[in-house]
Amino acid sequence: MADPTLTPRSPLLSAKERLADATRASHGRVRLAELPFLxxxxxxxxxxxxxxxxxxxxxxxxxxxxxxxxxxxxxxxxxxxxxxxxxxxxxxxxxxxxxxxxxxxxxxxxxxxxxVSAQRTTLLVTGPHARDLLAHGCSLDLHPRGFGPGRCAQTTLGRTQVVLVARDRPGAGFWILVRSSFAGYLTDWLLDAAAEYL
Structure with missing residues (x-):
């Protein structure tokens, strides 16, 4: 458990601008952000x-x-x-x-x-190509009929163990809950996989 007297630090603080830059460069096709400290x-x-x-x-x-x-x-x-x-x-x-x-x-x-709050951070992936982006590295069938709003799964994404959550309405995208120690690697993987939309 994290020390409650310390100011929390996001494991992806240094990646915040890169995520924002990729979102801007994609012109809304994919949107990437961290939701820290949930x-x-x-x-x-x-x-x-x-x-x-x-x-x-x-x-x-x-x-x-x-x-x-x-x-x-x-x-x-x-x-x-x-x-x-x-x-x-x-x-x-x-x-x-x-x-x-x-x-x-x-x-x-x-x-x-x-x-287990300090164990994981959360990445938000939205946009019209969010499913396509995740499909590059996830073996789940991410079609809305099989993995639509209100579904979750423990799976791998880019060879990283995650909990993947389809948000509660169409277009709301996905939460990716990833262990903090793998968050940087997964962010790099997502940014690399998103290159075709930039």
Whole structure:
């Protein structure tokens, strides 16, 4: 867990201008940006136990029970990662409040709540060629019929393990949640793959 007394530093701070330059050069065909410091809480519990429903009520959004799906509320996104595993993604700085809400709702039920916010950063890829760009290095079928809004998957992109999320409406693009230590490499890969749109 990161030291809360230190000022957070984005793992892609030095790439911010390169991402913005590529977005401008593509004339909107692809848009690339980092969404730093999103709160990310790993959650494990019995999906058939009473805690699952109680946690969903406390968060204001039910835990998705269908594989590779996403549920959303106003300021929260919950990703299905496994039969008893979810990732709760919220606004920057919401870690403590989300952890407290989840633990209070679970009560005495067995639950694992882990702050993994410092583990990953998030890249946003949008634009009319976002799917084409990602298809250069992802083995998933990214066609909207197979991977449309509200879908997520743990996969590889450019040989990097990521969690890929199709945002909640057509045209909203994708979140790529990538380990901070691989974020620079993946950014370089995305910029290289985007060259044909610049």
């Amino acid at each position: 709160t990310q809480i790993g959650l494990r519990l019995d999906p058939k136990g009473p805690a699952a429903g109680a946690v969903g009520v406390a968060l204001g959004v039910p835990l998705p029970l269908e594989p590779d799906t996403v549920t959303r509320a106003r300021d929260l996104t919950v990703l299905w990662l496994g039969p008893d595993e979810w990732l709760v993604v919220g606004e920057p700085g919401a870690r403590r409040e989300l952890e407290d809400r989840i633990r209070a709702a679970a009560g005495d039920e067995p639950v694992s709540v882990t702050d």
